[in-house]
Amino acid sequence: MTQALADMRRDYTRDGLSEAHAPSEPFALFRQWFADAVSTEQAPVEANAMTLATVDEDGRPHCRILLLKGLDAQGFTFFTNYQSAKGEQLAARPFAAMTFFWPTLERQVRIEGRVVKVSHEESDAYYQVRPLGSRLGAWASPQSKVIRDREELQALLKATEERFSDTRPDCPEHWGGYRLLPERIEFWQGRSSRLHDRLNYRLQGTDWTRERLAP
Secondary structure, X not given: OHHHHHOOOOOOOOOOOOHHHOOOOHHHHHHHHHXXXXXXXXXXXXXXXXXXXXXXXXXXXXXXXXXXXXXXOOOEEEEEEOOOHHHHHHHHOOEEEEEEEEOOOOEEEEEEEEEEEOOHHHHHHHHOOOOHHXXXXXXXXXXXXXXXXXXXXXXXXXXXXXXXXXXXXXXXXXXXXEEEEEEEEEEEEOOHHHOOEEEEEEEEOOEEEEEEOOO
């Protein structure tokens, strides 16, 4: 097993990333790379899938895969249960990191910064365009809490379906969005012999600085 893992390797030869082709601020480059990922990556890869890392009150890190659901000039938006483990961690320490990996393009983007809740109006606007099953699930599931078995979850969903059988479910107060306000964004392009390209953007005041990192 150990030797098999040691022998697993892939040489990256698809593309490069130079300062000459990188804008002075990171959002334009992220939008370009994201569009490339949407048009290039094949199922089951979801271009908007990312790893979200948070830290609990004891300083222990936690990671999970989420889907990016919004991007604007302020930052990167995702939605979840505010009472979930990640919600509790963000309440205690409102900082997080995101990582996107697009294997076909041999690209990775790392984003770090402070996290804030979006307005209830913004959360409700997204909630209302979700499939009905997802909207009901936001009410039914006590996310991250211990439950007895799958049957308990099905019973909670059935009760929620009955509750909203004659009415449209509103966005729960315990569910909504967070926006990560980036302070650092690193673009990684795989290169041959592990000599990868890494362009790092850091926010200083209201301006972005760009620098190349050694692989």
